[in-house]
Amino acid sequence: TLLTKGKAYYEREGSAEDAALLAQLCVEHLYYRHDSIAVHVDKAIDFYRKYGEVEQLHPACIMSLEDKVESDFSKFHPAAMSGKPEIPDPDKESIDTTELISDLTAFVYQHGSDRAKTRAMICHIYHHALHDRFTEARDLLLMSHLQETISNAGDVSTMILFNRMMVNLGMAAFRLGKIWSAHQCFADVCSGRIRELLAQGVSTGRFSDKSSEQEKAEKRRQVPYHMHINLDLLEACHLISAMLLEVPNMAATEDRRGRVISRTFRKHHDIYDRQVFTGPPEQTRDFVMRASKALRKGDWKTCASYLTTMEIWQLVPGEGVEKQIQSMLSEKIKLEGLRTYLFAFSSQYD
Numbered sequence: 001t002l003l004t005k006g007k008a009y010y011e012r013e014g015s016a017e018d019a020a021l022l023a024q025l026c027v028e029h030l031y032y033r034h035d036s037i038a039v040h041v042d043k044a045i046d047f048y049r050k051y052g053e054v055e056q057l058h059p060a061c062i063m064s065l066e067d068k069v070e071s072d073f074s075k076f077h078p079a080a081m082s083g084k085p086e087i088p089d090p091d092k093e094s095i096d097t098t099e100l101i102s103d104l105t106a107f108v109y110q111h112g113s114d115r116a117k118t119r120a121m122i123c124h125i126y127h128h129a130l131h132d133r134f135t136e137a138r139d140l141l142l143m144s145h146l147q148e149t150i151s152n153a154g155d156v157s158t159m160i161l162f163n164r165m166m167v168n169l170g171m172a173a174f175r176l177g178k179i180w181s182a183h184q185c186f187a188d189v190c191s192g193r194i195r196e197l198l199a200q201g202v203s204t205g206r207f208s209d210k211s212s213e214q215e216k217a218e219k220r221r222q223v224p225y226h227m228h229i230n231l232d233l234l235e236a237c238h239l240i241s242a243m244l245l246e247v248p249n250m251a252a253t254e255d256r257r258g259r260v261i262s263r264t265f266r267k268h269h270d271i272y273d274r275q276v277f278t279g280p281p282e283q284t285r286d287f288v289m290r291a292s293k294a295l296r297k298g299d300w301k302t303c304a305s306y307l308t309t310m311e312i313w314q315l316v317p318g319e320g321v322e323k324q325i326q327s328m329l330s331e332k333i334k335l336e337g338l339r340t341y342l343f344a345f346s347s348q349y350d
Contacts (some may be wrong), residue, residue: 020112023104031123032227034317047087126165129172160199174237177328186238199223239288244336251343300337304330
C-alpha cells in the first residue's frame with residue numbers, strides 16, 4: 001500500500017520519526033479488523049482491482065453459475081464458458097495481522113512521539129482483545145499504566161480511542177466467561193452518554209450548552225461507520241455481566257443495606273419492576289430484565305432461554321463463537337441461580 005511504501009522510503013532516507021508516523025497510520029487502518037472479516041474484505045478488494053464492479057460483469061458470466069452451459073455458441077455466449085471470474089482464497093499463513101501489528105507498534109515504540117506511542121499501545125490492546133487474547137491485552141494495559149495517564153493526554157481523539165479499547169476488552173472478557181473483569185471494563189464507559197464516549201453519535205438535547213464550534217468539532221471526531229461497535233451487543237454484554245453479579249448480591253443483602261455492584265443495572269431493574277404492565281420482551285434491555293426476574297426466583301431455565309436465544313449473538317465475528325457464548329451463559333446462569341437460591345432461602349435452613 002501507499003503507507004508501507006512511504007514508510008520504507010523514510011527508512012531509507014534515515015527519517016525515523018516520519019517513518020514512525022506512517023507506521024502508526026498503518027496500525028490505525030488495521031487494528032479494528034477481525035481476521036475472519038478482513039479476509040473477505042481483502043478478497044473483494046482484489047476482485048475489484050482485477051475485474052471491476054460485479055454489476056458491470058457480462059450477464060453470461062453470472063448466468064453460468066445457475067444454468068448448464070454448452071459449447072454451442074449459437075445458443076450461449078462465449079463468456080459463459082469461462083464462468084464467473086473468481087479470486088483464489090489467500091493463504092492464511094501468509095497474512096498474519098497479529099505479527100504485522102506487533103512489528104509496526106514496536107517500531108512506533110522505538111521511534112515515535114509520546115502521542116503516537118500511546119495510540120499504538122491502545123490499538124495493540126484493541127487488536128488483542130478483538131481476537132479474544134484477553135490475557136495479552138490485559139498485561140499490555142497494566143504494564144503501560146494507561147488507566148492512570150490517559151486523563152493527562154489532553155487529546156480527545158486519544159481518549160475516545162481508549163474508551164473504545166476498554167469496551168472491546170470488556171467484550172473479550174465476557175466472551176471468555178470472565179464476568180467480573182468484563183464488568184470492571186464496562187463500568188466507567190457504559191454508565192451514561194455511551195454514544196458520545198465512543199464517538200458514534202452526537203447528543204442533540206434542547207438544553208445543550210455547546211457552542212456551534214464545539215458541535216462541529218464533535219462531529220469531526222465521529223468514528224466511521226465501518227469501525228462502529230454495535231451498541232446493542234455492547235448493552236447485552238454489559239447488562240448480562242451486571243445481572244450475573246448483582247442478582248446474587250441483591251438476594252444476599254435484601255433485608256439490609258449493602259454495597260451496590262452496578263448502579264446502572266439497579267436503576268433499570270427498579271424501573272422495570274415499577275411498571276404496571278410488561279409485554280413480551282422486544283429490546284435487548286427487556287430480555288435481560290425479564291431474565292433477571294426469572295433468575296431471582298431461581299428459574300435458571302427460563303433465564304437461560306431468554307438470554308441464549310437473543311439474535312444479537314449472531315453479530316459476534318468468529319467461527320462457532322455464538323454457540324460458545326450460549327454454552328458459557330448457560331453454565332454461568334446455573335451457578336449464579338444456585339447462589340441466588342441459597343442466599344434468598346438460607347434463613348429456612350439450619
